[in-house]
Amino acid sequence: MNEIGLIGLAVMGQNLALNIARKGYSVSVFNRTSEKTKEFLEERVKNEKIEGYHDIKSFVESLKKPRKIILMVKAGKPVDDVIQELLPYLEKGDLIIDGGNSYFKDTSRRIKELKEKGILYLGMGVSGGEAGALHGPSLMPGGSIEAYEMVKDVLLKIAAQTESGPCCTYVGNDSAGHFVKMVHNGIEYAIMQAISEVYDIMRKILKFSPEEIGDVFERWNNGELNSFLMEISFKIMRYKDEETGKHLVDLILDEAEQKGTGKWTSQTALDLGIPTPSLSLAVEARSLSFFKEDRVKLSGKVKKTYPDVKLDKEKVIKDLENALLFSVFTSFSQGLWLIHEASKTFEYNIDLPEVLRIWKGGCIIRAKILDFLREILNENKENVNLLDSDKSISFLMDKLDSIRYVTNLAKEFYIPTLVLSSSLDYFLSMVEGNLPANLIQAQRDFFGAHTYRRIDKEGIFHTEWEPID
Numbered sequence: 001m002n003e004i005g006l007i008g009l010a011v012m013g014q015n016l017a018l019n020i021a022r023k024g025y026s027v028s029v030f031n032r033t034s035e036k037t038k039e040f041l042e043e044r045v046k047n048e049k050i051e052g053y054h055d056i057k058s059f060v061e062s063l064k065k066p067r068k069i070i071l072m073v074k075a076g077k078p079v080d081d082v083i084q085e086l087l088p089y090l091e092k093g094d095l096i097i098d099g100g101n102s103y104f105k106d107t108s109r110r111i112k113e114l115k116e117k118g119i120l121y122l123g124m125g126v127s128g129g130e131a132g133a134l135h136g137p138s139l140m141p142g143g144s145i146e147a148y149e150m151v152k153d154v155l156l157k158i159a160a161q162t163e164s165g166p167c168c169t170y171v172g173n174d175s176a177g178h179f180v181k182m183v184h185n186g187i188e189y190a191i192m193q194a195i196s197e198v199y200d201i202m203r204k205i206l207k208f209s210p211e212e213i214g215d216v217f218e219r220w221n222n223g224e225l226n227s228f229l230m231e232i233s234f235k236i237m238r239y240k241d242e243e244t245g246k247h248l249v250d251l252i253l254d255e256a257e258q259k260g261t262g263k264w265t266s267q268t269a270l271d272l273g274i275p276t277p278s279l280s281l282a283v284e285a286r287s288l289s290f291f292k293e294d295r296v297k298l299s300g301k302v303k304k305t306y307p308d309v310k311l312d313k314e315k316v317i318k319d320l321e322n323a324l325l326f327s328v329f330t331s332f333s334q335g336l337w338l339i340h341e342a343s344k345t346f347e348y349n350i351d352l353p354e355v356l357r358i359w360k361g362g363c364i365i366r367a368k369i370l371d372f373l374r375e376i377l378n379e380n381k382e383n384v385n386l387l388d389s390d391k392s393i394s395f396l397m398d399k400l401d402s403i404r405y406v407t408n409l410a411k412e413f414y415i416p417t418l419v420l421s422s423s424l425d426y427f428l429s430m431v432e433g434n435l436p437a438n439l440i441q442a443q444r445d446f447f448g449a450h451t452y453r454r455i456d457k458e459g460i461f462h463t464e465w466e467p468i469d
């Protein structure tokens with residue numbers, strides 16, 4: 001009898017199964033397409049105790065009770081399909097853990113439906129890609145604490161280990177785990193886009209080669225910007241295509257794909273009324289990139305006249321570093337605000353500093369700055385967007401001139417900076433006591449009698465702005 005079952009042997013499932021087995025647990029695996037199970041056992045399993053099954057009944061029967069089954073299948077309908085296939089063979093008290101990028105509302109529904117059948121369910125965010133899954137991912141399990149206790153030991157062992165402990169914690173009730181993973185991905189989109197924007201400025205304005213940009217990225221990675229995404233970016237800059245000998249990054253089509261988690265983050269932020277412009281603009285940037293044909297056509301119709309400026313390259317690089325730090329900070333701040341609001345609305349009971357702690361290792365957004373963010377949150381856990389702290393304000397104000405300069409410079413050279421600019425505008429909005437929303441309220445009241453409030457007296461007002469007949 002094996003201790004853990006795992007369904008779904010694509011990249012994530014294979015690596016996670018190996019990781020679990022290498023920590024000393026016996027694992028049964030199953031994949032819809034049997035051939036993949038066979039290949040996995042033949043090609044990747046060496047001394048690990050992993051057994052493959054080709055029908056779901058014998059897979060379930062191979063597991064110790066209460067059974068613990070991890071799903072690593074495509075998010076959406078496949079998860080429901082697999083649950084339906086499993087149900088006839090499961091018993092009360094068995095546990096299903098969905099480790100895919102499921103939409104949090106689907107997870108809430110599944111938890112409820114399975115609870116009625118006596119089956120426990122955890123929605124667990126897994127971050128770190130295939131290497132993370134194999135060597136130690138960041139794990140974000142949510143659901144009932146009872147379900148978590150059943151697999152806590154395994155999860156803590158397979159997670160990435162840092163000096164502040166394993167990158168796994170019980171995130172919270174219900175779909176808290178998948179919610180946090182969704183926002184993690186929203187932040188990931190924003191940081192990736194911000195890095196791409198500074199790359200664009202370096203190649204188009206400073207005329208740097210990928211090698212030179214790689215050197216700058218590596219230098220940044222040794223400082224405050226130290227992070228997984230910075231590290232892979234400098235490695236990408238240096239990577240040469242074997243066939244052509246050219247830098248591979250220069251040969252890659254500029255159409256960024258997406259699987260939905262970034263979009264869900266923005267949609268949810270809009271639903272909950274929390275401003276996340278940098279996260280949303282990162283999704284928009286990917287959508288814009290997809291209109292390659294139109295972009296190419298239109299670029300031929302616009303005559304671009306570039307300013308004749310002599311730039312101090314070292315200064316521009318320093319400003320770009322600051323601008324990126326500013327954008328990374330504000331992207332995290334927006335994401336954390338969203339998680340905080342969701343935690344209240346959906347009663348997740350999420351501990352935000354703990355979330356930052358488990359993002360420190362294994363995951364795609366692991367970064368040095370997380371320590372600073374945790375320090376700010378630990379001073380005041382109700383500082384939901386991190387801005388209400390002298391440390392945050394001083395950190396951002398130190399970089400304000402840089403991000404202003406960089407975004408202005410980019411515009412002069414016709415370079416879009418959706419995330420850098422929106423990070424700056426987010427900050428400027430949040431530190432502005434007098435926004436022009438008074439005019440919007442007046443316009444709403446003018447055409448739709450939507451009413452408004454006043455600054456000089458209490459009450460709700462409506463004005464006949466002009467006679468309607």
Ligand code: NDP
Pocket residue numbers: 007008009010011012013031032033036072073074075077078079081082099100101102126127128129130
């Ligand atoms: P995919 O998302 O590409 O999913 C492929 C797996 O799902 C295969 O095992 C496939 O089986 C199975 N599957 C698809 N449809 C069905 C179905 N209807 N019934 C049963 N099984 C089905 O694999 P990944 O390994 O990339 O990701 C797994 C999960 O982890 C996804 O939810 C993904 O979003 C998430 N994730 C992925 C990361 C990554 O870096 N790739 C990082 C973090 C999370 P078959 O072989 O038969 O087609």
